[in-house]
Amino acid sequence: MEPISTEIVVLGAGPGGYAAAFYAADKGKKVTLVEQNPRLGGICLNVGCIPSKALLHAAAVLREAKQSVHRGIEFGQPKLDLDKLRVWKESILEKLGQGIAGLAKQRGVQVVHGRGHFEDSQTLRVETGEGQKFIRYDKAVIAVGSKPAMPSAFDLGNQRVMTSTEALELPDIPHDLLIVGGGYIGMELGTVYAALGSNVVVLEALPSILTGVDPDLVRPVTRAAQKAFKEIRVNTKVQKMATSGKQIKVTMEIDKQPREELYDRVLVSVGRVPNLADLGLENTKVIKDDKGFIQCNAQQQTDDPNIYAIGDANGGILLAHRASKEGRVAVEAMLGEQSAFENIVIPAVVYTDPEVAWCGLTETEAKAKNIEVKVAKFPWGASGRALTLDRTDGLTKLVIEPETERILGVGIAGVGAGDLISEGVLAVEMGATARDLAESVHPHPTLSETLMEAAESFYGTATHTFSRRNT
Amino acid sequence: MDVKLPQLAEGVEGGTVVTILVTEGQEIKKDQPIMELETQKAVGSIPAPSTGIVTKIHVKQGMEVSVGQLLISIESSGMQPPRAAESAQGAAHNARAAAEARTAPQQPVAAGRATEDYHFESKSGAPPPAPPSVRKIARELAIDLTRVKGSEAGGRINLTDVRAYIEGLQQMASHRPAPTSASQPALAEAIDFSKWGPIRREKMSPLRRTVSRRMAESWSTIPKINQFDNADITALLDLRKKHSAAYKKKGAHLTLTSFLLFVLGRALKKHPRANSSMDDSSLEIIYKDYCHIGVAVDTEGGLIVPILRNVDQKNLLQLSEELHAITEKTRQRKVSIEELQGGTFTISNQGSIGGSHFTPIIYAPQVAILGVGQGQAQPVAIDGKIAIRTILPLCLSYDHRVLDGADAVRFLKDVIAGIEGFDESDLKLNK
Secondary structure (H helix, E strand, O other): OOOEEEEEEEEOOOHHHHHHHHHHHHOOOOEEEEEOOOOOOHHHHHHOHHHHHHHHHHHHHHHHHHHOHHHOOOOOOOOOOHHHHHHHHHHHHHHHHHHHHHHHHHOOOEEEEOEEEEEEOOEEEEEEOOEEEEEEEEEEEEOOOEEEOOOOOOOOOOOOEEOHHHHOOOOOOOOEEEEEOOOHHHHHHHHHHHHHOOEEEEEOOOOOOOOOOOHHHHHHHHHHHHHHOOEEEOOEEEEEEEEEOOEEEEEEEEOOEEEEEEEOEEEEOOOEEEOOOOOOHHHOOOOEOOOOOEOOOOOOEOOOOOEEEOHHHHOOOOOHHHHHHHHHHHHHHHOOOOOOOOOOOOOEEEOOOOEEEEEEOOHHHHHHOOOOOEEEEEEHHHOHHHHHOOOOOOEEEEEEOOOOOEEEEEEEEEOOHHHHHHHHHHHHHOOOEHHHHHHOOOOOOOOOHHHHHHHHHHOOOOOOOOOOOOO | OEEEOOOOOOOOOEEEEEEEOOOOOOEEOOOOEEEEEEOOOOEEEEEOOOOEEEEEEOOOOOOEEEOOOEEEEEEEOOOOOOOOOOHHHHHHHHHHHHHOOOOOOOOOOOOOOOOOOOOOOOOOOOOOOOOHHHHHHHHHOOOOHHHOOOOOHHHOOOHHHHHHHHHHHHHHHOOOOOOOHHHOOOHHHHOOHHHHOOOOOOOOOHHHHHHHHHHHHHHHHOOEEEEEEEEEOHHHHHHHHHHHHHHHHOOOOOOHHHHHHHHHHHHHHHOHHHHOEEEOOOOEEEOOOOOOEEEOEEEOOEEEOOEEOOHHHOOHHHHHHHHHHHHHHHHOOOOOOHHHOOOOEEEEEOOOOOOOOOOOOOOOOOOEEEEEOOOEEEEEEEOOEEEEEEEEEEEEEEEOOOOOHHHHHHHHHHHHHHHHOOOHHHHOOOO
16 A cells, blocks of 8 residues: 655644644645544543543532532532533533644644654554554654553553543543542542542642642642541551442551551553553654653754654653643744744643642742742732632742842642743743733732732832831 | 854855754854854854864754854864853854954953853753743844843743843954944934924844944944045046946946055055054954955945956056956945955945045945045146146045054155146056
8 A cells, every 4th residue: 555655744743743733834845644543532531631620620619619618609409410520521521623634634634543663763554443554754743642650550451540631531430539639630530539529539649649749739738628628648558459349448558557448439640651652762863751751852852863753752741731832832943943942831730629830930949959049929818809709718929039129939728820921931031020910910809919028028018018128 | 061052244144054064063264254144234154163073063054044153063173162151252253353364363352241151051950040931032033041141030031031131242343332212222213203294213234233333333343533635636537537448348447436446455455554454352463464355335235345356466557457356246235245345455435426525434444445436627736837636536534543643644645646647657567
């Protein structure tokens, strides 16, 4: 069979892959997009960001209804129709998947469904439903993403032990749910299942959930989770899991004492691994780093000059928007433009309740690297908007370089933090100073004011907090 | 060491990378060509400023590059790494110095020259503050933003700062410090000429800008004297008439400028100071044992000065042939960058257009230039009788820091004597 000839082949149609494919097509290149899943969109759309946010929205509605009682609004006990909830969630995914397929068509991007395997540095073999297809390309982009890690000790072959992928399918609402790993995925899904009615216990091996995030930003999440979840156990390790009838028997170690507990389901969220098995990388010059991720330069180029790699496959922070940006950088580099993934601020958002979001330098990082910074904070208790939302459990903080007053980082905990952080990204990217932020008028009453007031508080002049700094 | 595009020649502000002749990781020798650059005039090669290993190539084939732009990085072997503050100007200077190696021994940058020794440092290790749009442009131009001083709050760099930095690099890449028009707001900008009638604005071409800058530099930095004199070329013209047919048979054009080149070559040998340069940092006079004379050529795009090599060693036929060839090449803008470099003295002959005495501007780092007007029939007293002779107006402009009046007059008198008493035997073709 005649091989397909293309200028650029993109392997994987997630937010990194389709962004790269579309951008290359917009720049006039002949592009082929290879995806094994019938629906485009990758992890993010199918088993990641999008379905989890749909479920988190449902959880927020439940919680909101529940918490309205003391405001004099009572809905009574909510009735849950899981099938309907699944259908609604699925309809979102379908709509977005169709949207991406339509955009690919409009741009003339050829989509080939099947699993790709590199034959050599210029040939990709794709196992499609209609047999093998060969694609001859000038340049390739690897955008295969990652999947949840499942340590073999936990892999009982029992459906009750889930990863995020299965948990998002919402098989049922377990009475007792154990979440192994208090990172963002565990905490987000814990938020969903707790709202749906599960007794959620989170185990974290390290001393805190959301490790790496500034402790003052984690605190509101911990407090809320302690109320909504049954328990959060830190410094706890799972030793063993075993099937026990319709339950899972989990052996853990708490303060060096073993303990056994029974759970209806267990969610393992202990990290993610790249989807690099059986890709035929050994037939190319691509080299993996010691953690098993693809090694590439600031232009996203791998050790094989024809092959670029973006997103989760490269390790680092596994975030959709980072992959998308890397996709654009890779395309620009292929086209000979001066482009590099350098000094780019990648915001991170944890969609717990309340949300946590940050960008740029964190206070924790500054401390670890011994960087002298000043931190300006504005607690949401002083925000009128937060009070009207009945959500004063928040904090906005700026990490500032003392000599220049330049904003190096922004951190926000509170409802809608994920949407508020974008202003922080702009500030850091633009090299804005605290003065710039303080002098920019923010609408009242909004949560965005907390950014302005945090900046004002750096000068000791925030309207809604009082500091003796300048007196 | 970062190698930046040096000021290659008059009127060359940049060009297109045609071929990159080295690869990353390659060991290269000093003066080895690293890439070929096509400018508006010619294709020329850029020599490596030092021996070492190419660690990074910052440009791609087909890319437009401008003076001061980062081309490649070299890890110098057996050399101390350049001081941080040095490389911005140092590399450009070195590259230029290498290109000018035939003109002068490597000249260190003059001490006390106003240079941008700025290097961004942040205690927090943050990159220089600049909006993404500015960073993108900097990346495209291979500008290192840690060298650019930001003018905004917190040291933030805006587009104007980047422009100013590039301008600074260009000035540093040229030999002379430059209190030029570029650093002072031009008076013309402030005046609204349209108040008095319709006007038309035209962007200055890169060539025009370079000529303008170099002339302003020369004018404001060199204390110069203009020495006027005349040469009687009646006899010379007769000689030319007599021999030009024979030259024509050989395909050569016997012109007044070829005679002047011949005479000047010999006179400069006798007066090496007029063929020298000054190193104002080491306070030395650099004498050159070669004599490469530049000839100002009027082209459609403006003034270009190609160089004729070893003029003192060539006969009139060779000089006539070479002069014709290079003038044509220059008019067609096919002259190479190398052919514009290394001049030790310049002739500006306006005779073909007209005009009498004029005061040419010295082409730094040269120290003298001969301005030649149009030869005109004039009544002259010879042995108490009036005779009609063809008189050539000459003006020697010279740098008084290097040449004194007496030196200059002696030199000019020798030139005139050479013209007036041109030896016919030097015209013979089978010599």
